[in-house]
Every structure is written in C-alpha cells, then in structure tokens.
Amino acid sequence: MTQQVKNLKNNILLNFVSENKITYLTGLTFMFLASSIQTLFPKILGNTIDLLKDEAYDRNRILWEIGLMLLISLFTFLFTYIWRMFIIGNARKFECTLREDLYKHFQTLSPEFYTKRKTGDLLAYAINDVLAVRMSLGPAAAQSINGIVICASSIYFMLTSVDFRLTLLTITPIPIVIFLIILIGKKIRLRFGTVQDLFGEISDRIQENIYGIRVVKAYVQEDQEIDKFQVLSSKMLDANIKMVKTSSLLTPIIEGCFSLSFVLSLVFGGHMVLSGQISVGNFVAFNTYLAMIMTPIVSIGRVINFFQRGVASLKRLEEIFRIPPSIFDSEAAIQGNIEGTIEFKNLTFSYPGMKKPALENLNLKIEKGKTIGVIGKTGSGKTTITNLLLKLYNVGPGQLYLDNIDINEYSLESIRNSISLVPQDTFLFSASIKDNIMSFKNIYSDDEIEAATKYSSIYENIANFPSGFDTILGERGVNLSGGQKQRVSIARAVIKNSSILILDDALSAVDSVTETHILNNFRTYRKEKTTLIISHRISAVSDCDEIVLLHNGKIYERGTHQELIEKGGLYDEIYAEQSEKHTEHCRECQ
Ligand SMILES: Nc1ncnc2c1ncn2[C@@H]1O[C@H](COP(=O)(O)OP(=O)(O)OP(=O)(O)O)[C@@H](O)[C@H]1O
Structure with a gap:
C-alpha cells in the first residue's frame, strides 16, 4: 500500500486543505476584503x-466620491x-x-474488485463524484463565505447608517425565504436523486448496447432493445417533469418574498423620506443593500445542494x-529477474467466495x-x-515457487516483469x-x-496497412480481424522477451498453418526460455516437452504427446475427436 493511499484513507479533504493552507488563507483574506x-x-x-441634492454642492467633494466608487470597483475586481x-x-x-x-x-485493486463493480459505476466515481467534491470545495464554499460577508455587512450598514426599524421590517421575509428554499431544496434533491439513478441506468444500457451491438444485430434484437430504451427514457422524462414541477416553485416564491421586501421598503422607507426621517441618498443606499442581499440568498438552495452532493x-x-x-509487496520483497523454473506444490486454490x-x-x-x-x-x-x-x-505459502523461491517473497514488479502473457481475451489500446x-x-x-x-x-x-506500424487501432482494435489482434498481442509479448511466456489460448483465432508457423518460430526464439502453451487444440501443444491434461482442476494425465496417445486415455480421445474433425474439414475444403 502506498503512503499516499494510507494518507487518503484518513481524511482526503483535511489532508489537502492542510497541505495548501497558505494559499487557502491568502484566498480567504482577499475574499473577505473583496x-x-x-x-x-x-x-x-x-x-x-x-450631496447632489444640494444646489450649491461641492464639485470637488462629488469628484472625490465618484473617484472612491471607481476605486471600490477596481479593488473589488482585483x-x-x-481570491x-x-x-x-x-x-x-x-x-486533479x-x-x-x-x-x-x-x-492496485484486485481483479475480484472489477468483477463485482460495474464499469459505469466506476466511471461515476472518477467523473461525477470528483466533480461534485470540486464544486462544493470551490464555487459553493466561495459563494457561501462571500454571501455571508455581503449579507452581514449589508445588514450592518442598513441597521447603522439608515434605520433600525426599516431594516428589521424589510428583512422579515428573508428567514421565510430561507426556510422555503431549504424545504423545497430537500424535495428537489430527492427527485434529483431519482433522475441521477435513471441516468446511470440509461448510461449502462447505452454502453452495453454499443459494446454488444454485434450480438444485438445477429439476434435481430434491435426492436426489443429500442422498446426497453423507450421505457427507461419515459421513466426519465417523468422523473424530470416531477423535478421541474417542484423546482419551478422556487424562483417565483423567492421573487415574491423579495418583492414584498421591496414593497415594504418603498412604503415605509418612502414615508420616512417624505417625513424627513431619512435622506433620499440613504433610501437609495438601503435599496441597493437589499438588492445585494438578494443574490446570495437566492443561491442558498444551490449552495446547499452542492454541499450535500x-x-x-x-x-x-x-x-x-x-x-x-x-x-x-511484503516488506522485504525480492527485486530482480526470475530465470524461469516454476513449481506448483500441492497447490489448491479457490476463487474468493467459491466453495469448489x-x-x-x-x-x-x-x-x-x-x-x-x-x-x-x-x-x-x-x-x-x-x-x-x-x-x-x-x-x-509453500504452494507456488519461482526459481525455487516462494512466489510470495517476490515483488509484484519482479513477477510481472519476468512473465509475458498473451491472454485469452485480446485487449488492444486505441493507439x-x-x-x-x-x-x-x-x-x-x-x-x-x-x-x-x-x-x-x-x-x-x-x-500492407497504408500507415504501417503507425496505423491507429479503433477502440479495442476493431479495425483488425480476431486473428490479427491475437498476433499483435503475441508480438507485444514476444518483444518483452521475458523468462516466462504464457500463451493462454492465444492461437484460437489463427488458422492451423499460421499456428504451426508461429510455434516453429517460438521453438528457435525461446530455446532457453520457459513457455507455457494453454490451448483447447492438441495441434498447439503436441510438440511440447510435456503436456498436462487438466480435468476439474486436477492433473488427469501428463506426458509427451506420444506417451499420451499410447496411453489411450482422455487425451487420446480428444486427439482422435479433433483429428477426425480436421480430416472432415479438409475433405469439405477440397
Ligand atoms: N473470477 C472468478 N471467480 C469465481 N470463479 C471463477 C473465476 N474465474 C474462474 N472461475 C471458475 O474457476 C474454474 C476454472 O476456471 P478457468 O478460467 O481457470 O478455466 P479454463 O480451463 O481456463 O476455462 P476456458 O477453457 O473456458 O478458458 C471454473 O469453474 C470457473 O467458473
């Protein structure tokens, strides 16, 4: 386990904030100032x-005030x-x-982890979840701190510079707005959750359909697939409409409450201006503060949503x-090349969760x-x-040895550098x-x-490809035939030139002439090295130094091709079956 992963296990966010505290403090200071x-x-x-109201106004004083406003705009921008x-x-x-x-x-996670998790789900971690964390740590955190400072200072100025009673009266609807935003926000989030789940289902369906398009076409499944998709799509539409019905309430309610604030300000503030209790300038300033408060309060719902997500x-x-x-790796894992002797000693293995x-x-x-x-x-x-x-x-321990040393004593890197694998299911990168x-x-x-x-x-x-070795392969190498893909995959293992080569049913998609050609090449090229050929076809293994026939996880027969034929057991049966098929096939070809 890397140190990084250990650290992350404790607290991802706190670790990051403490590592970047200087930049955070600087940012927060400038945010507060702005x-x-x-x-x-x-x-x-x-x-x-x-000042302008007075006919004999002081021109320089006005210019000074305008200059101040320009400076405020400039510093706010800066x-x-x-921040x-x-x-x-x-x-x-x-x-990032x-x-x-x-x-x-x-x-670092095991293949078992990947067999249990859906690709779409893992993608959601890497894309949606990481994005949601970023949105709450960035824009949402900034908006809330910014909003708190703006609201607190605006209300402070309204209370102290304009009028105490007018302020309390006009901000009365604000707690109601906040309450309603939180209440409706909860409902929206619930409905949004349903939309997200359906979105996941739709993504999975599209992904599976594209991946298995050949099977869909071969089994004339297109109409059923379209029907299934339409059902999902209309469920998504219903969920979206439900969400829109709730979210559409939010803006009119907020606007209505703020209109009430402005009406109260106009009626009572206007009256105070006319009765000389406050000046016109203070009345304008008061309304501008009221408008300034509106923006952060309107975004409360969104900010809470960002934080919750x-x-x-x-x-x-x-x-x-x-x-x-x-x-x-164990603490003192052996690093280095493995020469190629393999030994299984009384090895019994069950996949996690499997009895047999x-x-x-x-x-x-x-x-x-x-x-x-x-x-x-x-x-x-x-x-x-x-x-x-x-x-x-x-x-x-004590069941599998490489060069007479327990496999558990080697580092993973040494093991995997010393072994080349051509897997059963060829995978090529889109490169x-x-x-x-x-x-x-x-x-x-x-x-x-x-x-x-x-x-x-x-x-x-x-x-023969126009771009030769620079030919770009489509996703999963779709522009190559099955046999070509297998051979590119073999070339990838050949160039690694490891002490141990494993061909796991890696010649299944090539014709028998090419198979013989490749195996002959291996005989000269891998003379001093260990090679394991796993196959269903006897033709692929018949020249091996030893052949092992597995049955239900146990060695059923072993020996050279000749010995196994002479034994007349299961191997001989398979051989006879495959030779017969081969002969029939050749006759049909003629
Ligand atoms: N990840 C896994 N989890 C649980 N069981 C598994 C897993 N992989 C394989 N098995 C089971 O282990 C047994 C041996 O599988 P294995 O893949 O080694 O067979 P195989 O001889 O290579 O088959 P094939 O020729 O079809 O590739 C099978 O019963 C299989 O169902």
Missing part, C-alpha cells in the same frame, strides 16, 4: 446622491480575481489530485479509498527452458494457472500498432519491433 469593500459602494452612492485564483484554483488542483489518486488506487461524493470516494489492495476449488492438489515442476502444454475442457482450471503465476490472486506492441515504452528499436512481428506472423499484414 466582499467587505463591495458593501461600501451603496453607502458612498447614497452620500453622493445626498481582490475577486486574486478566485487561489480558492477556485485550489479546488481545480484538488479535483483526487482523480489521479483514485486512478492510482484503481490500479459534495459530502455524499466524498463519503463514496473515501469508501473506495478504504478498500485495501488485496495483493501487495478451481485447482486442487496441483503438483507440477517446469524446468527453465522447457515448453509445457496445458490442455483441458472449458472450466478445467487452465486460466487459473495463469492468474496465479501473475499473482493476480494470492496463493498460500498505434507500434505503441500497442511496445506497451507505450519507447525502449525498442524499429528492428526489434519488426522482428517481434515476424515471429508472430503479423508483419506482412501490418506492412
């Missing part, structure tokens, strides 16, 4: 009006710019740091950060430089061997073929890249 001087404006405006740079800038920085840390944390999202993120990486072991009492030693074939029916445990060798799952082969590591020469593709029998295909 809001405070802003509230001087109405008072000076009032004074100026009162201080607002400065925004610090406070909003910090919120942006927090968003949070997303990077989350991404790093995702990289921010707090909820922060909680969700903290929960995710609290999930410990289930696989990590995927591998049971497995005993197998693979000497460095040997090529081993693993064959077996679907679900017999072949891929589980790969998962354990790459330490994607934890294995108990150039070259970047895919190099795994984005710019450490290989063009000659090495070319050689790797020749070993994998994909060179000719790539050379």
